[in-house]
Amino acid sequence: MSVTRLILTDFRSYDAATIDAAPGFVVLTGENGAGKTNALEALSLLSPGRGLRGATLFEMARSDGPGGFAVAARLAGDVEIGTGTTATAPERRQVRINGAGASATSLSEWLSVLWLTPAMDRLFTEGASGRRRFLDRLVLALEPGHGHHSARYEAAMRARNKLLAGPEGADPMWLSALEVGMSEHGEAIAIARERTVAALAGRLADQPEGPFARAGLALEGWRGIDLAGELRMSRGRDTAAGRALAGPHRTDLAVTHLGKRQPADRCSTGEQKALLLGITLAHADLVAERVGRPPLLLLDEVAAHLDPIRRAALFERLAATGGQVWMTGTEQALFEGIGAATRLTVRAGRVTDA
Numbered sequence: 001m002s003v004t005r006l007i008l009t010d011f012r013s014y015d016a017a018t019i020d021a022a023p024g025f026v027v028l029t030g031e032n033g034a035g036k037t038n039a040l041e042a043l044s045l046l047s048p049g050r051g052l053r054g055a056t057l058f059e060m061a062r063s064d065g066p067g068g069f070a071v072a073a074r075l076a077g078d079v080e081i082g083t084g085t086t087a088t089a090p091e092r093r094q095v096r097i098n099g100a101g102a103s104a105t106s107l108s109e110w111l112s113v114l115w116l117t118p119a120m121d122r123l124f125t126e127g128a129s130g131r132r133r134f135l136d137r138l139v140l141a142l143e144p145g146h147g148h149h150s151a152r153y154e155a156a157m158r159a160r161n162k163l164l165a166g167p168e169g170a171d172p173m174w175l176s177a178l179e180v181g182m183s184e185h186g187e188a189i190a191i192a193r194e195r196t197v198a199a200l201a202g203r204l205a206d207q208p209e210g211p212f213a214r215a216g217l218a219l220e221g222w223r224g225i226d227l228a229g230e231l232r233m234s235r236g237r238d239t240a241a242g243r244a245l246a247g248p249h250r251t252d253l254a255v256t257h258l259g260k261r262q263p264a265d266r267c268s269t270g271e272q273k274a275l276l277l278g279i280t281l282a283h284a285d286l287v288a289e290r291v292g293r294p295p296l297l298l299l300d301e302v303a304a305h306l307d308p309i310r311r312a313a314l315f316e317r318l319a320a321t322g323g324q325v326w327m328t329g330t331e332q333a334l335f336e337g338i339g340a341a342t343r344l345t346v347r348a349g350r351v352t353d354a
């Protein structure tokens with residue numbers, strides 16, 4: 001599915017901008033600070049979650065605007081999806097699909113969005129939460145129902161944490177009900193993650209060794225067996241810790257460089273980027289094959305960090321995914337090898353044809 005028109009209103013550095021794009025490659029170039037990543041961030045909000053910067057909704061509204069923002073997109077096939085906030089509820093995300101109010105999780109029924117950003121250079125070396133978010137986006141693209149389970153699990157977990165922290169002891173009946181809810185959704189999350197990792201690992205193992213590294217994937221930590229029982233047993237410890245010590249929020253994605261037989265966090269920066277690209281490309285192929293709709297890929301400043309041979313190989317592989325790929329860079333010369341593309345220039349919150 002491609003975004004054929006993107007309309008930004010009071011979003012970050014944009015007061016009002018309309019971007020028309022064809023399927024295939026879309027290249028945004030401009031100086032540092034011009035608003036390229038902001039445009040990709042707006043596109044990343046066409047999926048559940050907080051987008052590619054993990055920012056708050058309040059931060060996304062234009063700082064000298066009236067408060068609130070809107071991101072609207074037309075998809076190929078005349079589907080219209082949009083999201084945003086209002087000045088009176090700047091932290092409440094509203095979603096509209098074809099004019100009707102909808103939940104953020106339902107966005108993934110229309111579009112799968114995946115991104116690679118410079119901040120993800122630290123994905124393998126920093127804490128597990130970033131890897132879990134990355135993993136969940138991979139799962140979501142293959143199983144749109146995953147977002148529903150994640151949202152319900154998080155809500156039940158927050159309610160249980162609050163109950164355990166309460167001053168006069170938690171009502172055991174209410175605690176049990178929340179634990180059963182966490183267990184039901186937590187186990188569904190675990191199973192969906194297992195399925196995605198197995199499918200992706202199989203595909204990566206089959207890939208020839210090329211410019212993008214072959215990654216070995218495995219799940220570590222909590223594995224999804226009788227969560228309700230585990231939670232019931234650990235109420236005391238969870239109260240002391242102030243959070244649940246078992247559950248899918250305690251799972252990690254372990255990544256290995258198969259060629260080097262080395263954990264990803266010990267690889268060089270370039271090798272880590274190659275691993276991320278390898279996973280993303282294999283995943284895009286898998287989604288295209290299984291869902292019949294390749295993901296929308298957002299690659300922020302990826303081209304600039306590759307040597308010319310790897311860059312050419314990347315463009316070739318991206319074209320083969322059959323999906324729309326939005327890329328940013330400071331100069332058009334980086335994208336000479338890609339052939340037909342929507343080429344745009346971004347300057348001070350304005351987008352024009354390059």
Ligand SMILES: Nc1ncnc2c1ncn2[C@@H]1O[C@H](COP(=O)(O)OP(=O)(O)OP(=O)(O)O)[C@@H](O)[C@H]1O
Binds near residue numbers: 013032035060062
């Ligand atoms: N809420 C906001 N309101 C107004 N301006 C904002 C807001 N958030 C960020 N900006 C501005 O957006 C600009 C950054 O835009 P962006 O990150 O898209 O740049 P970029 O073109 O990707 O640059 P680079 O090449 O340096 O990565 C900064 O000037 C920043 O001050």
